[in-house]
Amino acid sequence: MKNAGVLGIVLCFSAALAASVWVYPWDAREQDAVRTQLAARVADPLGKLKVMQTRLTEAYGRLGDNVDPQDVALYHEALSRIEAAREACRDEEDTPQAHEEFSKAWYASRGAFVQFRTVEERARGRGLRVDIDAVLRRIDAAKDSINKLDPTKLTGMHTPEYDAQAEAQAMREAVQARFKSLENEQITVERDKRGTVISVSDMLFEVGKSALTGKLKPNLARVADILAVNPNAHITIEGHTDNRGDKSRNQRLSEQRAANVKQFLITQGVDSTRIIARGYGFKRPIAPNDTEEGRRKNRRVELVIGVAEAAGK
Amino acid sequence: MQKLAVVALTIAVCLLSSCGSGYKLLAQERASAASALKASCENEKVQEIEVTIADSLYEVAVELRAKGKHREAFSRLDFAVILYQLALAKSTLEETIEENQELETALKVAQSKLATYEQILQELKADAKP
Numbered sequence: 294m295k296n297a298g299v300l301g302i303v304l305c306f307s308a309a310l311a312a313s314v315w316v317y318p319w320d321a322r323e324q325d326a327v328r329t330q331l332a333a334r335v336a337d338p339l340g341k342l343k344v345m346q347t348r349l350t351e352a353y354g355r356l357g358d359n360v361d362p363q364d365v366a367l368y369h370e371a372l373s374r375i376e377a378a379r380e381a382c383r384d385e386e387d388t389p390q391a392h393e394e395f396s397k398a399w400y401a402s403r404g405a406f407v408q409f410r411t412v413e414e415r416a417r418g419r420g421l422r423v424d425i426d427a428v429l430r431r432i433d434a435a436k437d438s439i440n441k442l443d444p445t446k447l448t449g450m451h452t453p454e455y456d457a458q459a460e461a462q463a464m465r466e467a468v469q470a471r472f473k474s475l476e477n478e479q480i481t482v483e484r485d486k487r488g489t490v491i492s493v494s495d496m497l498f499e500v501g502k503s504a505l506t507g508k509l510k511p512n513l514a515r516v517a518d519i520l521a522v523n524p525n526a527h528i529t530i531e532g533h534t535d536n537r538g539d540k541s542r543n544q545r546l547s548e549q550r551a552a553n554v555k556q557f558l559i560t561q562g563v564d565s566t567r568i569i570a571r572g573y574g575f576k577r578p579i580a581p582n583d584t585e586e587g588r589r590k591n592r593r594v595e596l597v598i599g600v601a602e603a604a605g606k
Numbered sequence: 607m608q609k610l611a612v613v614a615l616t617i618a619v620c621l622l623s624s625c626g627s628g629y630k631l632l633a634q635e636r637a638s639a640a641s642a643l644k645a646s647c648e649n650e651k652v653q654e655i656e657v658t659i660a661d662s663l664y665e666v667a668v669e670l671r672a673k674g675k676h677r678e679a680f681s682r683l684d685f686a687v688i689l690y691q692l693a694l695a696k697s698t699l700e701e702t703i704e705e706n707q708e709l710e711t712a713l714k715v716a717q718s719k720l721a722t723y724e725q726i727l728q729e730l731k732a733d734a735k736p
Contacts, residue, residue, distance in 0.1 A: 367691075374688075393681065397688055400656075404692035407699050414702040421709040428716040435723035442730040456715075459722075463714035467707070 338382040338395045345402050346375050352409045359412050371405040374398040461525075468526055468598065471519045475512055487529075488599035491516065495592035503549035505557055513554065516596060517561030529569045529597040530554045535588035536575040548572030554594055629676035636683035637671065640664055643690035652697040660689035 353360075353368045378398035381391040439446050469489050473482045479494040497509045505513075520526050532547030532554075551570035559565050580587035644664060647657050663686040670679035 393685070397685060400685075400688045400692055404688065404695050407692065407695040411695065411699045411702050414699065414706055418702065418706045418709055421706060421713055425709065425713050425716055428713065428720050432716065432720050432723055435720065435727050439723060439727050439730060442727075442734060446726060446730065459718050460711070460715050463711055463718055467711050467714055 338391065339379060342375050342379050342382070342395070342398060345398065346372065349375070349402050349405060352406055356409055356412050359416050364408060364412060367405045367408050371398070371401045374401040464523065464525060468519065468523050472516070472598065475515055477512075479509060480512055487597045489597070491596040491598070493594045493596065494589070495594075497554070497594060498550055501546070503546055503553050505553055510557070513557055514561050517558050517563050520558070520563050520567070520598075526598055527567045527569075528558070528563070529571065529599075530558075531577075531595040531597060532570075532572040533577055533579075533591060533593050533595065534575050535591040536578070536582040537588065540574060544572055544574035546572070547574050550594055554596070629680050633667070633671055633676040633680040633683060636680055636687055637667065640667075640683045640686045640690060643687060643694065647690055647693055647697075650694070650697060652693050654693040654696050656689040656693040656696070660686040660693065663689070 349368070349371055353364075356364065374394070375398045378391070378394040381388070381394035385391060436447060469482075469484055472489050472491055475491065476482050479496050481492045483490050483492070493509060493512070497505055497513075499506055516528075520528065530551040532549075532551035534543040534547050536543075548570070549572070551572050555565075555568045555570040558568055575582070575591065578587075578591045579593075580590040582588050582591060640660070641664075644661070646652075647660075663682040667679040667682040667686065670676075670682070
């Protein structure tokens with residue numbers, strides 16, 4: 294009887310919901326971003342929902358024993374949103390209700406994915422702490438052994454200067470490794486005496502112009518992300534051209550391109566005091582300018598990243 | 607038990623006969639959830655784009671509720687809840703990644719020191735050999 298009562302509530306509640314017709318007129322103040330997302334997400338919504346569900350389940354499965362009740366709840370909420378969206382899209386894909394349910398499913402799934410990624414990152418953090426503890430124990434053991442052989446040997450190695458040097462070196466290596474992950478056909482990452490040099494092809498710009506195209510902006514945004522978590526890193530942006538055309542025009546173009554990259558990084562949250570922009574025209578070629586291949590290599594922007602020295606020094 | 611069934615049916619009939627009051631309850635529940643999440647985002651100074659969008663939805667929903675348009679308000683509040691949750695999750699993930707980057711650096715520092723000490727130890731051992 295108790296079950297019948299509860300069932301009655303659930304059934305009637307569901308019926309009340311199902312009987313209603315959703316009306317979703319967007320208020321003028323509501324963000325264009327949401328409307329754009331709604332419009333963009335509805336091509337083949339059922340197919341996308343299926344993929345969404347598969348990926349969500351896979352991501353959840355990868356968590357193994359690391360899940361807590363909050364993760365389980367998010368997973369099930371996202372699944373039920375996907376199911377609701379599937380129901381809404383099944384008969385007619387292009388209705389306000391279908392758009393809305395799809396959009397909610399998409400954002401809820403994204404939230405769950407982000408949460409699962411956090412769980413994975415936390416597990417990685419625990420692993421790193423274990424590794425650090427192990428290394429620290431080995432350091433202690435090594436120190437003990439050294440002190441037994443020569444108690445004077447470690448004098449001067451516990452100073453703040455020594456620690457700071459070791460930390461700066463490790464920081465440089467960590468930054469280099471992160472920037473190295475940016476490499477692709479259009480971007481190379483090298484290390485030279487100036488620091489870490491990220492060389493970006495002129496695909497970043499419209500032909501003969503200084504305005505940034507969208508093609509490599511995500512990569513630049515990634516550079517900004519890496520800089521954001523490395524407050525000691527500073528960056529010099531160097532614009533370069535090939536030798537075709539007027540010298541002063543090339544000089545101006547290289548300066549404007551470097552300045553525009555700087556401006557983009559500032560919009561991505563990098564402090565302007567950490568960035569210097571310079572243009573070198575065709576004064577610093579890295580390949581002969583007598584072939585198209587050489588000229589292509591010379592048309593570039595280099596982002597030179599140094600660590601532990603303030604920009605402008 | 608019979609009382610429970612009667613109460614259940616009464617509630618269900620009320621919901622069916624007045625969908626508006628059903629949405630009023632739903633909107634109220636979502637408003638509480640959205641409000642709590644909004645406060646969390648403010649306290650933690652979360653600056654994700656989703657917060658901006660959710661704030662707009664929340665603001666509109668408050669006005670719609672005041673006008674008695676609970677169904678429309680619920681729709682926006684439900685969306686706002688999802689967006690606040692996403693924003694908080696993104697913010698937590700970013701913090702966790704930053705913590706891990708610091709741990710990676712700390713590990714490299716420790717490994718660098720260990721290499722130095724082990725090198726010194728090897729040299730001492732080599733010197734100690736007759």
